[in-house]
Amino acid sequence: MKKLISILICTLVCAVALGQEVEVKDYDALRTNTWSLWAGGGIGTVWGGDLMPNINPGSGTQISPFLETGVHFNIRPWVRLGLDFGFSKFNSEQRFDAVQPNNIAFRDLQMLTHNFNLMAEFNLLELFKRSNKRWNLYLGTGLGYRFGVGRDYSGNIGGTHVQEASSLRINEWLKAGSTNVSAKGPYIPVRLSLEYDIAPRFSIGVLAGYDGGLKKDSYLPQSRLYAGVVLRVNLVGNKQGYYTRAQQRDYFKSQYEKAEAGRKEREAQVFQLEDELIASQAKVSKLTGEVGAAKAQISQLEKKLENSVKEQSIQRLINEAVIYFDAGSAEICPRVEFAIKQIAMFLKDNPEYKLYLTGSASKEGPTKRNRELSRERALAVKKALVANGISEDRLVETWVGDEGMTFDPTSRRVVFDLR
Numbered sequence: 001m002k003k004l005i006s007i008l009i010c011t012l013v014c015a016v017a018l019g020q021e022v023e024v025k026d027y028d029a030l031r032t033n034t035w036s037l038w039a040g041g042g043i044g045t046v047w048g049g050d051l052m053p054n055i056n057p058g059s060g061t062q063i064s065p066f067l068e069t070g071v072h073f074n075i076r077p078w079v080r081l082g083l084d085f086g087f088s089k090f091n092s093e094q095r096f097d098a099v100q101p102n103n104i105a106f107r108d109l110q111m112l113t114h115n116f117n118l119m120a121e122f123n124l125l126e127l128f129k130r131s132n133k134r135w136n137l138y139l140g141t142g143l144g145y146r147f148g149v150g151r152d153y154s155g156n157i158g159g160t161h162v163q164e165a166s167s168l169r170i171n172e173w174l175k176a177g178s179t180n181v182s183a184k185g186p187y188i189p190v191r192l193s194l195e196y197d198i199a200p201r202f203s204i205g206v207l208a209g210y211d212g213g214l215k216k217d218s219y220l221p222q223s224r225l226y227a228g229v230v231l232r233v234n235l236v237g238n239k240q241g242y243y244t245r246a247q248q249r250d251y252f253k254s255q256y257e258k259a260e261a262g263r264k265e266r267e268a269q270v271f272q273l274e275d276e277l278i279a280s281q282a283k284v285s286k287l288t289g290e291v292g293a294a295k296a297q298i299s300q301l302e303k304k305l306e307n308s309v310k311e312q313s314i315q316r317l318i319n320e321a322v323i324y325f326d327a328g329s330a331e332i333c334p335r336v337e338f339a340i341k342q343i344a345m346f347l348k349d350n351p352e353y354k355l356y357l358t359g360s361a362s363k364e365g366p367t368k369r370n371r372e373l374s375r376e377r378a379l380a381v382k383k384a385l386v387a388n389g390i391s392e393d394r395l396v397e398t399w400v401g402d403e404g405m406t407f408d409p410t411s412r413r414v415v416f417d418l419r
Contacts, residue, residue: 027077027133027134027197027200028077028133029240030200030234030236030240030242031074031076031077031234032074032075032076032077032240033073033074033075034073034074034234034235034236034240035071035072035073035074035234035235036071036072036073036074036080036203036232036233036234036235037069037070037071037072037232037233037235038069038070038071038072038230038231038232038233039067039068039069039230039231040067040068040069040086040207040228040229040230040231041065041066041067041068041228041229042065042066042207042226042227042228042229043063043064043065043066043226043227043228044063044064044065044066044088044224044225044226044227044228045062045063045064045224045225045226046062046064046088046090046221046223046224047062047221047222047223048213048221048222048223049213049216049217049219049220049221049222049223062090062091062092062221063090064088064089064090064113064221064224064226065088065089066086066087066088066089066226066228067086067087067088068084068085068086068087068115069084069085069086070082070083070084070085070086071083072121077123077126077133078122078123078126079120079121079122079123080120080121080123080138081118081119081120081121082118082119082120082121082140083116083117083118084115084116084117084118084119085114085115085116086114086115087112087113087114087115088112088113088115088224088226089110089111089112089113090110090111090113090221091108091109091110091111092107092108092109092111093107093108093109107152107153107154108152108153108154109150109151109152109153109181109219110150110151110153111148111149111150111181111183111219112148112149112150113146113147113148113220113221114146114147114148115144115145115146115187115189115211116144116145116146117142117143117144117145117187117189118142118143118144119140119141119142119189119191120140120141120142121138121139121140121191121193122138122139122140123136123137123138124137124138124139125137133197134196134197135194135195135196135197136194136195136196136197136203136205137192137193137194137195138191138192138193138195139191139192140190140191141188141189141190141191142188142189143186143188143189144186144187144188144189144211145184145185145186145187146184146185146186146187146211146213146220147182147183147184147185148182148183148184148219148220149180149181149182150180150181150182150219151178151179151180151181152177152178152179152181152219153176153177153178154176154177154178154179155175155176155177181218181219182219183217183218183219183220184217184220185213185214185215185216185217185220186213186214186215187211187212187213187214188211188212188214189209189210189211190209190210190211190212191207191208191209191210192207192208192209193205193206193207193208193230194206194207195230195232197234200234200236200242201233201234201235201236201242202232202233202234203230203231203232203234204229204230204231204232205229205230205232206227206228206229206230207227207228207229207230208226208227209225209226209227210223210224210225210226211223211224211226321339321343321415321416322413322414322415322416323336323339323340323377323381323413323414323415324336324409324410324412324413325377325412325413325414326412327362327364327409327412328364328365328373330373330376330377330379330380331380332380332381332384337384340381340384340385340388341388343355343385343416344385344388344389344390345388347385347390347394348389348390351394353394353418353419354394354395354396354418354419355385355390355394355395355396355416355417355418356396356397356398356416356417356418356419357378357381357382357395357396357397357398357414357415357416358378358397358398358399358400358414358415358416358417359373359374359375359376359377359378359379359381359397359398359399359400359413359414360374360377360399360400360401360402360403360404360405360411360412360413360414360415361373361374361377361401361402361405361411361412362402362405362406362407362408362409362411362412363402363405363406363407363411364407367401367402370401370402371399371400371401371402372401373401374399374400374401374402375397375399377399377412377413377414378397378398378399378414379397380414381397381414382395382397
């Protein structure tokens with residue numbers, strides 16, 4: 001009992017300390033895949049069995065204080081598994097008004113029983129919708145094994161009568177006996193416990209249970225019925241998303257310090273970026289002037305090139321005016337658009353000429369397709385010249401396919417003939 005009182009005092013101290021913890025609403029998260037340690041104590045009663053063999057009177061019902069502890073694993077909020085250990089003590093005394101046939105005057109049995117069990121417990125309150133999940137009602141059962149050790153004390157009295165010649169001599173005695181005894185056997189435990197979470201890490205409650213023995217043995221009670229208090233420490237923490245107020249203060253303090261350091265760093269970066277922006281603006285202004293000068297120079301070069309083209313002879317223009325195409329394509333590449341523009345410009349300045357366009361294709365692919373491809377190339381060039389302002393009646397397209405051509409890429413072309 002002294003140990004039980006000590007545990008209760010420690011419980012009150014822990015409750016005061018843990019009362020400063022943060023309120024948690026999501027208890028399901030704290031009761032999933034978590035461990036808990038518990039201890040309990042109280043009183044019970046034992047009966048049945050052959051507590052005092054070899055005497056006539058029955059053992060009766062005896063008071064049995066107990067202490068128990070264990071470790072549990074919460075699989076889900078509604079089920080947990082546990083391994084428990086406990087011990088209980090009982091004292092069975094029998095006195096007789098008359099000496100028994102075997103000279104026994106009294107018997108006193110003192111036993112200490114150790115219990116081990118594996119249990120599965122189910123939270124019955126999870127069957128109902130409830131807003132306050134601090135309350136939990138567990139009902140569990142399993143399989144246990146117990147063994148007891150103790151001493152069997154007895155007191156014996158007796159006497160003898162001796163008839164002598166002239167007298168009767170009576171010899172009387174009183175003897176005390178003490179025997180070490182032990183017993184063991186399996187049992188079925190059933191336990192009901194109502195617990196309240198004072199804090200997420202700490203619970204307190206009451207329990208009641210029944211142990212039914214599976215083996216009848218000397219000095220071992222057949223059954224035990226008990227009730228008491230239970231204290232539980234739940235091993236939850238940061239991994240389950242739980243923080244005490246002190247931990248939250250430290251967390252928010254560290255977050256604030258990080259944010260403040262980040263703000264100062266960003267301010268320094270802003271100042272640096274402003275300096276870089278000013279330098280970049282100066283560079284942009286300089287480059288803008290250089291781009292303007294380059295554009296003026298390009299414009300001058302284009303005018304010179306235009307005048308130079310106009311000065312070329314008609315024969316050289318015809319010899320060099322060849323439009324090449326990619327394999328299997330009739331699409332005009334951007335690199336030849338300038339040549340088409342120059343040809344169109346020449347035709348505008350010389351309206352007396354007609355331009356004959358002849359499309360061809362290389363030997364790659366079927367002949368029928370190559371002929372169609374050479375036609376598409378001639379029409380594509382004609383369409384480009386029309387887009388540059390040349391009348392269609394001044395443009396005559398012809399096509400030869402791959403006739404007279406080779407596999408060389410230069411066969412993929414359109415050539416011109418001025419007449």
